[in-house]
Amino acid sequence: MKEPYYAVIFTSIQTDQIEGYSEMAVAMENLAKLQPGFIGVESAKEDIGITISYWETIEAIKNWKDNLDHLIAQKLGKAQWYRWYKVRICKVEREYEFNSD
Amino acid sequence: MKEPYYAVIFTSIQTDQIEGYSEMAVAMENLAKLQPGFIGVESAKEDIGITISYWETIEAIKNWKDNLDHLIAQKLGKAQWYRWYKVRICKVEREYEFNSD
Numbered sequence: 096m097k098e099p100y101y102a103v104i105f106t107s108i109q110t111d112q113i114e115g116y117s118e119m120a121v122a123m124e125n126l127a128k129l130q131p132g133f134i135g136v137e138s139a140k141e142d143i144g145i146t147i148s149y150w151e152t153i154e155a156i157k158n159w160k161d162n163l164d165h166l167i168a169q170k171l172g173k174a175q176w177y178r179w180y181k182v183r184i185c186k187v188e189r190e191y192e193f194n195s196d
Numbered sequence: 197m198k199e200p201y202y203a204v205i206f207t208s209i210q211t212d213q214i215e216g217y218s219e220m221a222v223a224m225e226n227l228a229k230l231q232p233g234f235i236g237v238e239s240a241k242e243d244i245g246i247t248i249s250y251w252e253t254i255e256a257i258k259n260w261k262d263n264l265d266h267l268i269a270q271k272l273g274k275a276q277w278y279r280w281y282k283v284r285i286c287k288v289e290r291e292y293e294f295n296s297d
Contacts, residue, residue: 102286104203104248106238110296137207139240145248147205173294181293185203185286192282193274195211 096134100187101150106143107180116176123168130159149187156184197235201252201288208245208281217277224269231260250288257285 109116127133127148132155138146150156159165172180210217228234228249233256239247251257260266273281 102205102284104205104288106248137244137246139242139244139246141240141242143238143240145238145240145246147207147246147248173296177294178296179294182291183203183288184290185288187205187284187286189285190283193278193280195274195279 096149098187098189100134101153101156102185102187103148103150103156104183104185105146105148105180106183107146108143108178109176110178112175114175115171119168119171119176123165126162126164127159130162131155133159153184197250199288199290201235201250202254202257203286203288204249204251204257205284205286206245206247206249206281207284208247209243209279210245210277211279213276215276216272220269220272220277224266227263227265228260231263232256234260254285 132151134149233252235250
């Protein structure tokens, strides 16, 4: 992907009520992949969870935020799964990569 | 922190030669915190490692990239610890936060 494109950095701390969370996370990742302008997603979780999704445009991010199924997931997330989260909308201005091969 | 500020997204896959890696990671995090313009860092590792550092300006990121001790760490990282990594320099344009309290 050529810069500029966009990244949504989602960092979170979960509650102890994680019932249904994993299934929803998988469903939302699969749904995100179907959205126009979706580029990719990377995530890892230890003390905090970090999920970064990459998008072609700001409009694509807005459409995904307003997706009805995603809105339901966001609501459940606030009500149950997340103690805290932060969302950062970023413009990826430059990138470089290293491969040991 | 008020937007805009900057984020460096560092995603990586390690090799099996992780000797010395943890010590260096701690040392580099402590050193980064001393740099002018440093705001914070978040990281998590599962299949991939994700470390995001936040900075006030692009210049602060450049200075950190060129820091001598950091250059040595980068060199060791390429020679030994990382099979692959990708660095993305981003402008954080907007952010919002949720707290369940």
